[in-house]
Amino acid sequence: MLIVEELIKDYGSHRAVDQISFKVTPGEIVGIAGESGSGKSTLGRMLLNLLPHTSGKIFFEGVEWTHLPPAEKRSFRRKMQMVFQDPYSSLNPRFTIEQTLEEPLALHDMQETPAEWLEQVALPTSFLKHYPHELSGGQRQRVAIARALCTKPQLLVCDEALSALDKFTQYHILKLFEAIHSRYHPAILFISHDLGALEQLTERLLVMKKGQIIEEGATARLLKSPEHPYTQQLVAAHHFFAR
Amino acid sequence: MPLLEVKKLSIHLNDRPIVKQVNFELARGECVGLVGESGCGKSLTAQALIYPFGKVQGEILLEGVDLLKQPEAKMQQLRRQSLGMIYQEPLTALNPLLTIGRQLIEGGRATAEQALAFLKKVGIPEPERRFKQYPHELSGGQRQRVLLAMALVTKPKLLIADEPTTALDVSLQVEICQLLKDFQREGLTILFISHDLGVVKQLCQRVMVMQAGQIVETAPTEQLFKAPSHPYTQQLLQWTNFTTTEPTENTEGMHVVRL
């Protein structure tokens, strides 16, 4: 469904993403692990064409959609959505929750209502008239997830969607992602530096360092017996705090 | 005598009680963790030890001296000599316009030599070069080390660490943890606030669990993790165990949602 070929992103002389190639099949949950500066967030944004890539190709359902004119692009945009890291800046502070959800629904003529989506993310419908600053971080993240689901995307990219939350809220949001996957079966590309969350959620894992994929494979196998020394380092650090 | 005794500490913000009648003690040389969800009041409690925020009642006795009743001049002296604090976000805690060296020796807290020695101690490579650099030239992990140096260069008795590892990558978290353990071995008492039970388990000898402004359980680390007595603690432990063996088909992610 998603094919990435030799993707490169340069900022001047600094290469943030260096010849990345990988595939994602429908319904798969793939993780991208790496520390800060590895380029994983940049990669995530390029996949949704929120950032232009310097070179390389991105195919969705066989079409290289990033070069299409805006009207056709929009029908592709519908199929992939992102949940961002910072619940405090990912919702427009001047929109009520209802307005935030209404826009994507109206734009793509969807049948569902904002209230229905709030229910799907376990938030009471009384929240519709509230503003983001009245909600907690975890609640805002749920709204962000609801917004991402509005267009019923086939690909959900989660860019460190848990990192700004406290560990206990992270657990609940992770469970929410699992529930959403079992209900709607989108492919999920889960970008995170938290190996624990990746272990829980993902089937396959790509490890990034300095813009390159240095190892990939089935999550369980990778975390049990990593081959690349960098992966081993990450896993060791993770186990230092493991329970 | 314990180094720190907190008695009936209550803090109100905008007339709402956030911290409610909190009592705890810290013995010399201990590293104690204070854990809880966001909004439970743990940061406010920690902040009260250095610079109270909001309407504060109760007693905070540092070696018998009530910090809440001291005049500001005395508090400044105490802050300089006996207390240190590090926060979560190293970027905003450092003045971007001053070099690292300037910030370390600011206010006569330390001489340049002492500052250099400390930079070395916290594991910053090429301390002489870093001394003259500005915060934005350092990486996040190095900045956090600098903050640690700033807090500890005056050799305080108590270090209050408010989520210092939360914004860091895991390998950096390991390093900061080890640094803190080294300092603790030299006699530093640490109050470690965090929502990350994994870090707390590694670092602290004793853990206090806070819920909605009150401490609901205090226990030695191993005991808390193996056999928690309070139901809230049990629930917290369940919530951080990502690698659960429970099947997830019907999990609705339903959690009591409070506004």
Place this chain on the structure above:
Amino acid sequence: MKLGLAILCAVLIIAWTGPTLSGYAFDEIHLQLQNTPPGAKFWLGSDDLGRDLFTRICYGARISLFVGVAAAAIDLVIGTLWGGVAGYFGGRIDALLMGIADILFSLPYLLIVILFLVYLGPGMGSLLISLSLIGWIPMARIVRGQVMQLKNQEFVYAAIAYGATPQRILLGHILPNALGPILVTLTLTIPSAIFAEALLSFVGLGIPPPSASWGTLISEGIWAMSYYPWRLIFPALFLIATVFAFNRIAEALRHAVT
């Protein structure tokens, strides 16, 4: 804030009810009663054609305030769109638009205004045009700055992700969030426009007689200053008070917004 609003309200009330209360028309000439000092007949005195100063100040208020608000409104529209587009699209569009703005800003303002007015002839319309020639530039710069900051917020990326058009994002998402600084700048543009109009009228380029704005009145008052000081003092007082009021309101707004 309250002081500012109070003064402004007072001026507005006086401006609107004053002439009715005084009973004079602004161009009513009483040649036998030239230059009368303030008293029972003429509350604030009369000018050299025997016209009631108080009434003329009231009408002057209407003109000055209208010009001030209208010019500010034009500046708002042009400046917001210009700065918004420059800030949102960045790159060459930004360089082009702000380059034009910078060049316009560096031209000698008064000279250009004089040329315009000579060409267009005096009157309200030409006055508004000349005031708006460069008045929009500070607004454009502020809006551009705000937009550049806001366009990297994640909710903007989210809107791009679900396919919102750039127009929708700029007008519906970004600009509403920039309202704070825009409002503050607006409340500062008004007094500066009033002042600019007073300046132009003072040098004779503003509203033609017998209409008078405060600037014209002040200009007339300067000539008579030694013998009939009230003709300068009262219009100047009103002008100062109004500009002061707007500045106070702008300060208060800035505190409230930041």
